[in-house]
Amino acid sequence: MAEVALSGVTKSWGATPAVDRVSFSAPPGRLVALLGPSGCGKSTTLRLIAGLEAASAGTIAIGNRDVTGLPPAKRGVSMVFQSYALFPHLSVAENIVFGLKVRDVPRTERDERLKRAAGILGLEKLLERKPSQLSGGQQQRVALGRAIVAETKVCLMDEPLSNLDAQLRVEMRREIRALQRRLGMTMLYVTHDQVEAMTMADQVVLMRNGRIEQDAPPAELYERPASIFTARFVGTPPMNVLPAALVTSCIMMDAARRTLVMTGAPAGRDPATLAVGVRPETVRLGSEGVPATVAAVEYLGADTLIETRVAGEPFLVRVSGRAAAQVGETVHLAWDAAAAQWFDLSSERRID
Amino acid sequence: MTARAIAATTAKALALALFAFALFGPLANLALWSVAERWYTPFKLPVTYGLRYWEVVFRPTGDAMSSLATSVAIAGLTVLVALLVSVPAGYALARLKLPARTLIMIAFLLPQAFPSVAIYINVARIFYQIGLAGTVTGVVLVHAAHGLVYSVWIAAAAFAAVDRDLELAARNMGASGLRTFATITLPLAAPGIMASAIFVFLESLDEFTGTFFVGVPQVTTLPLLLYSASMGGNYQIASITALILLVPSVAFMMVIERFLRADVLSKVGQ
Numbered sequence: 001m002a003e004v005a006l007s008g009v010t011k012s013w014g015a016t017p018a019v020d021r022v023s024f025s026a027p028p029g030r031l032v033a034l035l036g037p038s039g040c041g042k043s044t045t046l047r048l049i050a051g052l053e054a055a056s057a058g059t060i061a062i063g064n065r066d067v068t069g070l071p072p073a074k075r076g077v078s079m080v081f082q083s084y085a086l087f088p089h090l091s092v093a094e095n096i097v098f099g100l101k102v103r104d105v106p107r108t109e110r111d112e113r114l115k116r117a118a119g120i121l122g123l124e125k126l127l128e129r130k131p132s133q134l135s136g137g138q139q140q141r142v143a144l145g146r147a148i149v150a151e152t153k154v155c156l157m158d159e160p161l162s163n164l165d166a167q168l169r170v171e172m173r174r175e176i177r178a179l180q181r182r183l184g185m186t187m188l189y190v191t192h193d194q195v196e197a198m199t200m201a202d203q204v205v206l207m208r209n210g211r212i213e214q215d216a217p218p219a220e221l222y223e224r225p226a227s228i229f230t231a232r233f234v235g236t237p238p239m240n241v242l243p244a245a246l247v248t249s250c251i252m253m254d255a256a257r258r259t260l261v262m263t264g265a266p267a268g269r270d271p272a273t274l275a276v277g278v279r280p281e282t283v284r285l286g287s288e289g290v291p292a293t294v295a296a297v298e299y300l301g302a303d304t305l306i307e308t309r310v311a312g313e314p315f316l317v318r319v320s321g322r323a324a325a326q327v328g329e330t331v332h333l334a335w336d337a338a339a340a341q342w343f344d345l346s347s348e349r350r351i352d
Numbered sequence: 353m354t355a356r357a358i359a360a361t362t363a364k365a366l367a368l369a370l371f372a373f374a375l376f377g378p379l380a381n382l383a384l385w386s387v388a389e390r391w392y393t394p395f396k397l398p399v400t401y402g403l404r405y406w407e408v409v410f411r412p413t414g415d416a417m418s419s420l421a422t423s424v425a426i427a428g429l430t431v432l433v434a435l436l437v438s439v440p441a442g443y444a445l446a447r448l449k450l451p452a453r454t455l456i457m458i459a460f461l462l463p464q465a466f467p468s469v470a471i472y473i474n475v476a477r478i479f480y481q482i483g484l485a486g487t488v489t490g491v492v493l494v495h496a497a498h499g500l501v502y503s504v505w506i507a508a509a510a511f512a513a514v515d516r517d518l519e520l521a522a523r524n525m526g527a528s529g530l531r532t533f534a535t536i537t538l539p540l541a542a543p544g545i546m547a548s549a550i551f552v553f554l555e556s557l558d559e560f561t562g563t564f565f566v567g568v569p570q571v572t573t574l575p576l577l578l579y580s581a582s583m584g585g586n587y588q589i590a591s592i593t594a595l596i597l598l599v600p601s602v603a604f605m606m607v608i609e610r611f612l613r614a615d616v617l618s619k620v621g622q
Contacts, residue, residue, distance in 0.1 A: 047520075050520075050524055051523075051524075052520045052523065052524065071523070072520075072523045072524045073523060073524070073525075073526040073527065073528070077524070078524070078525070079521070079524045081517045081520070081521055082517075083515065083517050085515065085517040085518050085520065085521035087518055087521075087522075087536055087540075088540065089539050089540060098522065098525055098527075098535075099525030099526050099527075102522075102525060102526045102527040102531060103526045146521075146525065150525065
């Protein structure tokens with residue numbers, strides 16, 4: 001059973017669809033992140049679910065009810081906007097209970113729910129203020145409060161943290177996740193920040209050009225990326241993906257390493273049609289392996305990031321602690337066969 | 353103080369004095385004429401002062417009071433008509449994807465684009481045929497057509513300045529389209545719409561040409577009275593009438609900068 005289910009949902013304004021046959025489902029009580037670069041259609045997908053845009057094709061179901069043709073008010077979802085969308089002429093309290101007032105919830109219950117939401121979010125002392133008198137973090141809380149009092153099963157969030165500073169973002173990330181768990185909401189969370197998606201979500205739907213690139217739990221997204229795009233988008237620093245021929249031709253010179261690197265490569269495939277992906281933290285610096293030139297060294301404390309060039313292509317290496325590498329020096333890169341991931345160069349899809 | 357500093361200060365003072373004179377000179381002349389009972393050449397100042405003409409103007413049976421009432425009534429009705437058009441039109445222009453948006457905006461500008469006398473002569477002819485000449489309704493329609501360019505353009509800017517996400521949020525929380533408009537969009541656009549209403553009111557209060565061609569002789573407004581008074585050489589009545597007309601203008605200047613926010617002004621005509 002799914003709380004929110006999309007099936008073949010398409011939205012197009014002109015010739016090119018902004019959202020192209022998107023299908024995924026969010027189980028109840030889970031946090032599903034819609035991740036992707038700007039313009040990938042993730043916000044549009046969220047607005048389609050909320051009913052703020054009308055789908056050109058496909059069906060949207062919320063709580064096993066087809067809501068594709070329903071107006072936003074009848075869908076039973078609450079939404080937090082990127083801009084927070086607080087009404088500037090209303091006080092914090094009026095902003096929070098706006099939805100309840102509109103739905104003719106009796107006054108006593110309204111006050112009750114307001115009190116509870118304000119308590120959860122620590123807004124008790126700010127209820128009489130206007131949104132313009134609040135800090136960014138407080139405005140964010142009011143926007144959350146509006147979503148909480150609605151007591152809907154599904155909550156949609158459109159880049160809720162993008163207007164906050166870095167430190168507050170980390171705090172609010174935890175807070176939203178804790179809130180979602182505590183209230184048992186099903187949350188769809190749009191973000192372009194892969195760290196946010198990886199740390200918060202039970203399931204990540206990665207989108208690109210209006211389509212779903214991969215729909216999987218964070219760990220699977222990181223460990224078994226379905227495409228070169230996923231491999232490069234998820235993880236900081238991103239995965240190194242190189243044409244396999246580039247690496248193997250280097251290996252040719254070193255007979256011993258060649259077998260090691262090529263172990264695990266799909267059998268019967270021409271290396272010219274393959275790309276190999278290696279996470280920076282699985283690479284070892286040694287006396288043997290793929291020769292590379294050090295282009296930059298960044299010491300981060302716990303580890304060091306070494307940017308190298310393999311046959312002119314950038315290749316990142318992350319080693320723990322401090323590294324002795326010098327800029328301009330030639331180093332040799334090696335990794336375990338199990339750490340290498342293989343992709344088809346033309347379709348960019350994963351090969352197992 | 354050096355000679356140069358003195359020269360600079362003097363120049364500044366002179367410039368300021370010139371500016372003040374250009375601004376307040378005519379007003380001072382008006383004020384002087386309004387209290388001059390007798391004033392003729394070669395005297396530089398009135399010969400006798402008094403409030404006789406004020407009494408004439410404010411006499412309950414006088415023309416001035418009745419034409420002031422007519423003026424205010426017409427201005428009020430003009431605002432009403434302009435708002436009835438500009439609120440829906442402004443909202444549509446700001447929110448809906450209209451194919452001929454620019455054309456529609458320009459259409460409201462047209463009454464201002466041609467010499468008004470040429471237009472009003474023809475309007476007067478048509479109004480005469482359909483029985484609107486010499487009626488308050490006719491004058492209100494002429495004033496409204498004139499005021500619509502301000503009210504529609506400013507209303508469109510005021511609605512455009514309201515963040516669309518606010519409306520979407522209200523819809524998401526369960527409000528109907530009408531409720532969203534009444535509780536969110538309209539209150540937030542109200543300052544701009546208020547300013548446009550004041551603008552239309554003052555334009556109507558001030559309007560001469562249209563009233564002259566369409567309203568005379570049945571409908572007499574304050575500017576018409578001012579015209580006939582000064583044509584008849586009665587500068588005292590003319591001055592007092594002008595001063596009365598000045599009151600709403602000054603009030604407007606004070607109100608407009610409180611009501612019109614910069615982000616609304618910057619969207620006018622977009």
